[in-house]
Amino acid sequence: xxxxxxxxxxxxxxxxxxxxxxxxxxxxxxxxxxxxxxxxxxxxxxxxxxxxxxxxxxxxxxxxxxxxxxxxxxxxxxxxxxxxxxxxxxxxxxxxxxxxxxxxxxxxxxxxxxxxxxxxxxxxx
Numbered sequence: 001x002x003x004x005x006x007x008x009x010x011x012x013x014x015x016x017x018x019x020x021x022x023x024x025x026x027x028x029x030x031x032x033x034x035x036x037x038x039x040x041x042x043x044x045x046x047x048x049x050x051x052x053x054x055x056x057x058x059x060x061x062x063x064x065x066x067x068x069x070x071x072x073x074x075x076x077x078x079x080x081x082x083x084x085x086x087x088x089x090x091x092x093x094x095x096x097x098x099x100x101x102x103x104x105x106x107x108x109x110x111x112x113x114x115x116x117x118x119x120x121x122x123x124x125x
Contacts (some may be wrong), residue, residue, distance in 0.1 A: 003032035005121045013070035015101040016111045018079030021072055031081040038052065040111060041085040044103035047078045051097040054090055054121055079103070084111035090117050098122045 003026060006014035014080065018027040019029040025041040026032050032070045033042050045051070052074060062080070074080055088111060090096045099120040108117065 001026075001036050004107060006030065008030055008102050009104045009106050009114060010101055011106070011108055012102065012104055015102045016080050016098075017100060021074070021078065021080075023079060023081045025081065031103055031108075031110070033105050033107050040085065040107060042084050042105035042108035043082045043087040043112065043117070044100040045069075045078055045080055045087060045097040045120075046100065047074045047076050048097050049076045050095045051090055052076065054093065054095045055086065058086075058089070060086065067091050070089040074113055077083045084108045088112045088116065091120060096120050 008014045014030055017023050017031050019023050024030050024032055025037040031042045031044050033040060039094050043094045055062050062074045065071065068098055087096060101117060104117060
């Protein structure tokens with residue numbers, strides 16, 4: 001399994017999303033992806049209490065520690081490579097988290113329009 005080319009949604013090089021905790025489909029700190037990544041873990045988002053509560057409500061509990069998987073649970077402020085579809089769903093519901101565009105993989109654009117990502121961008125707000 002080799003990652004796709006590491007290009008962000010702005011057309012530049014993909015930068016690290018987060019290493020504490022380590023995120024990404026490949027657990028390399030980046031939102032790299034490949035065809036095996038069926039969830040498209042490509043959106044580098046900064047967790048908020050509102051988003052974490054929403055995600056838990058819709059069935060993806062990201063905040064509860066799961067030591068059996070080496071997962072400490074996320075807290076507000078943690079960067080995380082979200083599934084593009086989950087991000088879009090949260091954005092549509094009004095609780096989409098902030099997005100680090102330079103760390104969001106270009107394949108996110110197959111699911112989320114750039115305008116929506118830009119609306120949630122950390123920079124330029």
